[in-house]
Amino acid sequence: MRDAVTSLIANYDIKGRYLDRDAIDTLKSYFGSGMARVQVAASINADAAAIVKQAGSQLFEVVPELIRPGGNAYTTRRYAACLRDMDYYLRYATYALVAGDTDVLDERVLEGLRETYNSLGVPIGPTVQGIQIMKEIVKERAAKAGIADTSFVDQPFDYMTRELSEKNL
Ligand SMILES: CCC1=C(C)/C(=C/C2=NC(=C\c3[nH]c(/C=C4\NC(=O)[C@H](C)[C@H]4CC)c(C)c3CCC(=O)O)/C(CCC(=O)O)=C2C)NC1=O
Numbered sequence: 001m002r003d004a005v006t007s008l009i010a011n012y013d014i015k016g017r018y019l020d021r022d023a024i025d026t027l028k029s030y031f032g033s034g035m036a037r038v039q040v041a042a043s044i045n046a047d048a049a050a051i052v053k054q055a056g057s058q059l060f061e062v063v064p065e066l067i068r069p070g071g072n073a074y075t076t077r078r079y080a081a082c083l084r085d086m087d088y089y090l091r092y093a094t095y096a097l098v099a100g101d102t103d104v105l106d107e108r109v110l111e112g113l114r115e116t117y118n119s120l121g122v123p124i125g126p127t128v129q130g131i132q133i134m135k136e137i138v139k140e141r142a143a144k145a146g147i148a149d150t151s152f153v154d155q156p157f158d159y160m161t162r163e164l165s166e167k168n169l
Helices: 003-013 021-033 032-064 076-097 103-110 113-120 124-144 153-166
Strands: none
Touching: 003 021, 003 113, 021 032, 021 153, 032 076, 032 124, 032 153, 076 113, 076 124, 103 113, 103 153, 113 124
């Protein structure tokens, strides 16, 4: 599992090069957003269950078919599985935020997921909507907590979205 620093070092080591200006800029940007990353992760951790619940309610409001008979999240068991999946995405997003790298998502979340979803008929579109709703909730909270530039929050959520949707089309 890699983070922003180990990824960068690995790249330079392969080429046998010292850290150049680009590398230093990348490191500055990562460490510059470091406290904000930790702050966002802490704010998510403190309220993860509520964030998942709110995102679930919003998703089922936008796509109510999911929880009607015939919908993939219909029945208590599947409803719970859906919220549990959202919780996975949120938790791993916090890891990726702190790491400043999406490697953990490839390794622990996305590997084989598309196949599983396809075989169970879990629809990708609404899953991606749920991930995006969580992103917006987290960004709102970060902004309220006084973090001026919340753009770094996008990365893990957008990465999961892109990987899930691209590979399914
Ligand atoms: C940490 C990495 C990890 C992930 C990501 C993961 C996902 C995951 N979601 C699953 C099921 C599921 N996932 C959903 C999710 C949804 N259905 C919908 O309609 C919505 C769009 C969506 C919620 C947003 C549902 C309903 C099931 C149960 C499907 C079934 O058993 O029929 C399953 C099948 C096994 C099981 O039910 O536990 C896996 C492996 N498991 C993991 O270990």
